[in-house]
Amino acid sequence: QLQLQESGPRLVKPSETLSLMCTISGGSISSSSNYFWGWIRQPPGKGLEWIGIIHYSGSSYYNPPLKSRVTISVDTSKNQFSLNLRSVTAADTAVYYCARHKSSYNWLDPWGQGTLVTVSS
Amino acid sequence: QSVLTQPPSVSAAPGQKVTISCSGNSSNIGNNFVSWYQHLPETAPKLLIYDNNKRPSGIPDRFSGSKSGTSATLGITGLQTGDEADYYCGTWDSSLSAGVFGGGTKLTVL
Numbered sequence: 001q002l003q004l005q006e007s008g009p010r011l012v013k014p015s016e017t018l019s020l021m022c023t024i025s026g027g028s029i030s031s032s033s034n035y036f037w038g039w040i041r042q043p044p045g046k047g048l049e050w051i052g053i054i055h056y057s058g059s060s061y062y063n064p065p066l067k068s069r070v071t072i073s074v075d076t077s078k079n080q081f082s083l084n085l086r087s088v089t090a091a092d093t094a095v096y097y098c099a100r101h102k103s104s105y106n107w108l109d110p111w112g113q114g115t116l117v118t119v120s121s
Numbered sequence: 122q123s124v125l126t127q128p129p130s131v132s133a134a135p136g137q138k139v140t141i142s143c144s145g146n147s148s149n150i151g152n153n154f155v156s157w158y159q160h161l162p163e164t165a166p167k168l169l170i171y172d173n174n175k176r177p178s179g180i181p182d183r184f185s186g187s188k189s190g191t192s193a194t195l196g197i198t199g200l201q202t203g204d205e206a207d208y209y210c211g212t213w214d215s216s217l218s219a220g221v222f223g224g225g226t227k228l229t230v231l
Contacts, residue, residue, distance in 0.1 A: 111166055
């Protein structure tokens with residue numbers, strides 16, 4: 001059974017870089033060309049926001065409002081992919097989820113349990 | 122403001138039926154598949170409907186999805202108190218080259 005788990009610092013200072021890792025178990029990140037791997041977040045009291053996705057080949061797509069600050073990378077040797085969000089502010093405080101994204105059909109499943117990252121000095 | 126429009130809340134009594142709408146345009150819902158997610162507090166969102174109207178294994182047939190033009194609808198019959206959650210629609214936006222979600226709908230089972 002495929003499972004995803006987020007990890008990384010829970011507290012980040014304003015203007016610094018938020019870095020999270022998603023570790024995949026029960027399957028390989030490169031087992032199928034039909035899937036991307038993505039990040040989604042939910043600020044407190046708000047809805048889901050799509051951040052971006054990456055294919056194991058390195059191809060990626062980002063949410064335009066975040067594109068200038070976001071980098072998603074993949075490490076096939078470790079079966080992981082990561083999120084870097086630069087120059088964070090309090091508005092970036094959110095629960096961050098990683099998930100598998102089905103190419104062309106655009107559904108997300110499964111999801112990681114999520115991790116709350118707070119931006120504060 | 123979300124690219125896809127959902128009602129903020131819906132409510133119905135146990136055993137009744139409810140529908141949740143999701144409105145978009147030709148760049149997103151009109152030309153791409155729609156999925157729906159159930160989000161319970163303190164849990165990960167769960168895929169309920171994919172490819173407009175298909176249910177993953179383990180999702181009861183009380184949940185259904187449909188799409189017409191630039192709108193999609195999630196239907197839930199035989200409402201149970203355990204269905205109380207936030208529901209989100211999602212799809213791809215070809216103009217943005219990015220995924221998009223609706224703002225979410227809070228379902229209350231009275």
